[in-house]
Amino acid sequence: MKIASINVNGMRxxxxxxxxxxxxxQDADIVCVQNLKTKSFELDDSILYPEGYEGYFLDAEQDDFAGVGIYCRKIPKAIMYGLGFEQCDNEGRFLQADYExxxxxxFLMPEDPHAKQRFIAQYSxxxxxxxxxxRQYIIAGSWYIAHKTVDLDHWSEHQSTPGxxxxxxxxxxxVFGPMDFVDTFREVERNAGHxxxxxKPDSDVPRKRQDGWRTDYQITGPDIARTVKSAWIDRDADFSEFAPLIIEYDLEL
Structure with a gap:
């Protein structure tokens, strides 16, 4: 099973x-998208239901703001919209597809530092x-946080920088300690530079030569983490300031 996650930073x-x-x-089984910045009912069917996929979306109440979606090749047994607290649900930050x-x-964390701290209190x-x-879970999305010093360039200059x-x-x-979740990408790749x-993206300079942060994750419990076969970041995809994170699991939907 292949799961891709991407902060599109504006779907249109x-x-x-x-x-x-x-x-x-990409031909992924599931593609999780974040930061749609549009209402799903305003999008064409070609975007809502691309060939081979069923799309599910949770919009933010505010216009041009947040929103998440999931594209699924296999129709889920159920879809869960939100987490039951206002900041998450009204801002369109969590959408879950349930399989057998x-x-x-x-998942989309708030980017604003103050909003992020309020969100973290309830999300924790x-x-x-x-x-x-x-039940086992895979949570894929943008956290707007670089965890370790290997997760961003020039880390010593950013110790007071949001994120x-x-x-x-x-x-x-x-999250990765007492809560017992696993950063699946780090199950495969331990080195810096990812x-x-x-x-400050520069279209004239290859991404591998630009200063970057790893702020997007697919997290899961130890059992599913042991099924990770491969993980990579698609730096060639340039439709967003973010790059897709792709993980292959030895699992069947």
Missing amino acids: RAVERGFLDWLKA RFSVAS DYLSKLRRKR FRPEERAFMDQ HTWWE
Whole structure:
């Protein structure tokens, strides 16, 4: 099973820049998208239901803001919209597809530091309860946090920068520590230099030569983490300032 996750940073613009062609070529089983910045009912059917996929979306109440979606090759048993607290649900930040053996969620953390801290307080409670359930989960999306020093360039210059502040990194320490979630990308690749977002993207300079951050994750429990076969970041996809994160699992839907 292949799962791709991408912060499109505006679905309409991403489509104009080749998102649907990328989606077709990727041939993933599930594609989680974040930061749609549009209402799904305003999108054409070619975007909502690309060939071979069923699309599911959770819009933000505010215009031109947030929103998440999931493209599925196999229709899920159920879709869960939101997490039951206002900041998440009204801003369109969590959408979950339930299958027989596990669930896959598309997730978007708030980018604003103050909004992020409010969100983390409630999201931490959810994650703690989630790991006590018998069901398995894969949560894919943008966290707007680089966890370790290997996750961004020139880390020593960014210790007070939103996205790498001590309190944000401490939250990720809890997620990948006591909460017992696993950063699936790091199950495969331990080295620095792997990024999903570029602070000042320059179309004339290859991404591998630009300063970047790894702020996008697919997290899961230890059982599913042991099924990870491969993981990579598609730096050639240029329809967003973010790059797709793709993980292959030894699982069947």
